[in-house]
Amino acid sequence: GAKDKGKNRVEFYKEEILGTYTRNFLIKNELKQAVQKEQFHLMFQPLIELGTNRIIGAESLLRWTHPYLGVVSPFEFIPIAENAGLMRDIGSWVLEESFRLTGDWIKSRKDDFQLAVNISPQQFEDRQMAENIIALLHDYQIPPSQLNIEITEGMIIRREQQSLDLLRTLKQEGVQIALDDFGTGYSSLSYLASFPVDMIKIDKSLTMNLDAASNKKIIEAIIRLAESMDIVPLAEGIETQEQLAFLKENACLFGQGYYFDKPMLPEAFASKYLQGDIV
Numbered sequence: 001g002a003k004d005k006g007k008n009r010v011e012f013y014k015e016e017i018l019g020t021y022t023r024n025f026l027i028k029n030e031l032k033q034a035v036q037k038e039q040f041h042l043m044f045q046p047l048i049e050l051g052t053n054r055i056i057g058a059e060s061l062l063r064w065t066h067p068y069l070g071v072v073s074p075f076e077f078i079p080i081a082e083n084a085g086l087m088r089d090i091g092s093w094v095l096e097e098s099f100r101l102t103g104d105w106i107k108s109r110k111d112d113f114q115l116a117v118n119i120s121p122q123q124f125e126d127r128q129m130a131e132n133i134i135a136l137l138h139d140y141q142i143p144p145s146q147l148n149i150e151i152t153e154g155m156i157i158r159r160e161q162q163s164l165d166l167l168r169t170l171k172q173e174g175v176q177i178a179l180d181d182f183g184t185g186y187s188s189l190s191y192l193a194s195f196p197v198d199m200i201k202i203d204k205s206l207t208m209n210l211d212a213a214s215n216k217k218i219i220e221a222i223i224r225l226a227e228s229m230d231i232v233p234l235a236e237g238i239e240t241q242e243q244l245a246f247l248k249e250n251a252c253l254f255g256q257g258y259y260f261d262k263p264m265l266p267e268a269f270a271s272k273y274l275q276g277d278i279v
Ligand code: C2E
Pocket: 045, 060, 061, 062, 063, 073, 074, 075, 078, 091, 094, 118, 119, 120, 150, 180, 181, 204, 236, 237, 238, 239, 256, 257, 258, 259, 263
């Protein structure tokens, strides 16, 4: 009846009823205005040195809250934004907002704080990307060596030469480069030699499923590979004491996960992690 109309309206936007095709179409359209309508915000998750429990920085993670759709996961909307050609603008917003929010944190911790920002493959289609990032760092007085950009292997495979040029330009300025979600995609290891990678982020699907014996072997191999190439390993998705113990035994230097903290609002992050130096 009429009484249920409001409820039905909300139900309508749920995936089961809307259908994936229509939902994706709606998301695509709504994303076009999401920056102007200020529907995005950032959360920050601490990056931890496993041997000492010391915080070494934070990963900035994008959140989208839409008036009808509610909170939409980045796992859902980022691929859609990519396909619609929207990740260049959204990615620029993420970078500037990350710098705006963490500039003071970085100054307060001197050279002790890394800001990690995910960069979408589409941002590498912009030949000016490296110059733009460097100019923006300058505007916010952030030393380039304290920015860690997270890229995925998909990007490397897709647009090899231009991506490599942009990465080298950033690298020359001191920007750090992390290979995100490592161990899930093609993992063709040969490009590790030609790309200037500083950190490998072991994908959380490996960390979270240590019961599968082969995953332990894969993680061990990734850590050894990283060490032998002077690349720093960080394990994502640490949720339990057991996972942490295994990673420490295998000399995985850094980690991130719900065991330490979930992504937090910037104010909460600052009051928990940046008041004193001890976690
Ligand atoms: P990612 O870059 O691999 O980021 C880590 C994801 O793992 C985050 O999911 C984080 O909340 C989640 N996570 C961290 N620790 C744990 C844990 O212990 N257990 C579990 N189950 N999950 C954990 P989130 O924030 O939902 O982001 C998902 C993905 O969306 C990111 O994966 C990244 O690829 C993409 N993304 C997020 N923000 C941005 C952005 O600003 N730009 C771009 N291009 N991609 C982004």
